[in-house]
Amino acid sequence: MTTFDPCNQPGLRPYLDAKQDMLNQLDKINKSELVGLNKLLNRVLADDLHSPIDVPSFANSAMDGYALRAADLTEGVGLTLVGTSLAGHPFNGRVEAGECARIMTGAALPLGADTVVMQENCRSEHNIVYPSGTVTEGQNVRLPAEDMAQGERVFSAGTRINARVLAILSSLGLEQLYVQRSLTVAVLSTGDELKTPGQLLGPGDIYDSNRIGVSAMLQRLGVTVRDYGIIKDDPDAIRQTLTQASQESDAIITSGGVSVGDADYIKQILDEIGQIGFWKLAIKPGKPFAFGHINDCPFFGLPGNPVSAAVTFHLLVRPALAKLMGEPVPSPITLQATALMPFKKSAGRMDFQRGWVSTQADGSLGVVAAGTQSSGVFSAMAQANCLLHLEQERTNVAKGEQVTLELIDGLYW
Numbered sequence: 482m483t484t485f486d487p488c489n490q491p492g493l494r495p496y497l498d499a500k501q502d503m504l505n506q507l508d509k510i511n512k513s514e515l516v517g518l519n520k521l522l523n524r525v526l527a528d529d530l531h532s533p534i535d536v537p538s539f540a541n542s543a544m545d546g547y548a549l550r551a552a553d554l555t556e557g558v559g560l561t562l563v564g565t566s567l568a569g570h571p572f573n574g575r576v577e578a579g580e581c582a583r584i585m586t587g588a589a590l591p592l593g594a595d596t597v598v599m600q601e602n603c604r605s606e607h608n609i610v611y612p613s614g615t616v617t618e619g620q621n622v623r624l625p626a627e628d629m630a631q632g633e634r635v636f637s638a639g640t641r642i643n644a645r646v647l648a649i650l651s652s653l654g655l656e657q658l659y660v661q662r663s664l665t666v667a668v669l670s671t672g673d674e675l676k677t678p679g680q681l682l683g684p685g686d687i688y689d690s691n692r693i694g695v696s697a698m699l700q701r702l703g704v705t706v707r708d709y710g711i712i713k714d715d716p717d718a719i720r721q722t723l724t725q726a727s728q729e730s731d732a733i734i735t736s737g738g739v740s741v742g743d744a745d746y747i748k749q750i751l752d753e754i755g756q757i758g759f760w761k762l763a764i765k766p767g768k769p770f771a772f773g774h775i776n777d778c779p780f781f782g783l784p785g786n787p788v789s790a791a792v793t794f795h796l797l798v799r800p801a802l803a804k805l806m807g808e809p810v811p812s813p814i815t816l817q818a819t820a821l822m823p824f825k826k827s828a829g830r831m832d833f834q835r836g837w838v839s840t841q842a843d844g845s846l847g848v849v850a851a852g853t854q855s856s857g858v859f860s861a862m863a864q865a866n867c868l869l870h871l872e873q874e875r876t877n878v879a880k881g882e883q884v885t886l887e888l889i890d891g892l893y894w
């Protein structure tokens with residue numbers, strides 16, 4: 482059954498079409514800087530990274546045991562122990578026929594040896610070692626360059642340096658690297674009703690949460706936030722602030738005032754002092770999202786409803802920032818789950834409902850609503866671990882139907 486929704490209007494721009502159009506209008510900011518290892522977390526590689534060394538750079542043991550020559554082994558015949566190789570303290574001699582050396586995990590394989598037998602499979606008596614069991618040549622030996630070879634491309638330009646990438650950079654001995662200059666993004670909230678936490682609320686006032694949430698997401702993405710605070714619903718103040726922000730920032734993010742109310746000035750001012758790329762999308766939440774440029778500075782107008790602001794940041798601003806930083810534009814990894822309850826949906830807008838997905842007793846995934854699906858109810862957003870992706874023309878989801886969803890825990894929000 483199709484549910485009538487007065488907020489669905491014909492002619493709204495489909496999400497994927499608008500997103501592609503926006504990405505086509507954005508260019509990578511081609512500026513890099515040299516940054517030390519301890520400041521590289523969350524930055525984006527400016528160039529392809531080629532390994533300066535072999536890793537490992539020498540053959541070494543994967544086990545604590547004995548290094549020997551596999552061809553020497555005869556069941557019941559012992560090998561003479563001639564030395565010890567510890568990690569950081571290689572054995573400087575050679576293992577000759579009929580000999581072995583004590584060796585520890587990570588220690589260099591002595592010259593002459595080609596195999597390591599773990600100590601649990603050896604018996605040692607008076608400096609004679611008796612290996613047992615099946616031994617294959619090369620076992621328990623980590624070969625030079627088997628992880629990364631000198632000159633090999635390890636990461637592409639645009640790779641975001643997370644903890645794992647950082648560990649690799651360190652294992653390659655790199656103490657500094659060229660990364661993309663970090664973006665400076667202007668953030669501001671508009672609305673006469675908004676107060677900063679700590680201030681007293683007057684009649685009709687609410688606390689500004691979008692600016693704080695958006696700034697936190699930007700910080701998680703390694704972006705430098707330029708905070709312009711709360712701007713009143715005053716066209717002159719908005720015009721002046723946006724003009725200044727466009728001169729001081731790589732992008733501008735506003736929240737509120739993009740709809741059609743009497744005090745919603747953002748779209749009109751964008752049109753006046755810049756260019757509108759698009760306004761109004763076939764998505765829920767987030768319909769009045771506005772994209773454009775002011776003095777060549779990309780502009781993102783998030784709707785004021787807190788859920789709409791957070792969801793449009795994820796759907797549109799995050800991909801846009803990736804394009805500006807030269808990162809691959811992220812595609813959501815989606816899963817299928819069974820709706821464990823009905824979800825209301827009317828045709829006309831792609832709907833990103835807030836859900837809680839979990840593994841059921843039979844191992845399958847099941848999803849319930851994380852709370853009320855109003856775009857003003859942010860508690861459901863904060864409690865959700867996934868966003869449902871309900872296609873534009875889909876209608877009500879019945880209990881037991883399959884739905885597509887995207888996990889949101891562990892991302893930047």
Ligand SMILES: Nc1nc2c(c(=O)[nH]1)N[C@H]1C(S)=C(S)[C@@H](COP(=O)(O)OP(=O)(O)OC[C@H]3O[C@@H](n4cnc5c(N)ncnc54)[C@H](O)[C@@H]3O)O[C@H]1N2
Binds near residue numbers: 670672742745766767
């Ligand atoms: N006649 C129509 N009215 C509305 C439409 C429409 O198509 N026709 N669209 C609705 C939709 S959808 C959305 S989303 C909102 C978005 O409106 P605005 O972007 O103009 O946002 P505001 O009106 O300024 O505020 C909406 C709501 O959010 C609260 N808000 C605003 N800023 C913040 C902030 N920084 N932190 C927390 N909360 C904030 C504000 O007080 C309002 O309650 O428009 C619908 N209306």
Ligand code: MOO
Binds near residue numbers: 766769
């Ligand atoms: O599209 Mo609005 O963002 O639902 O509330």
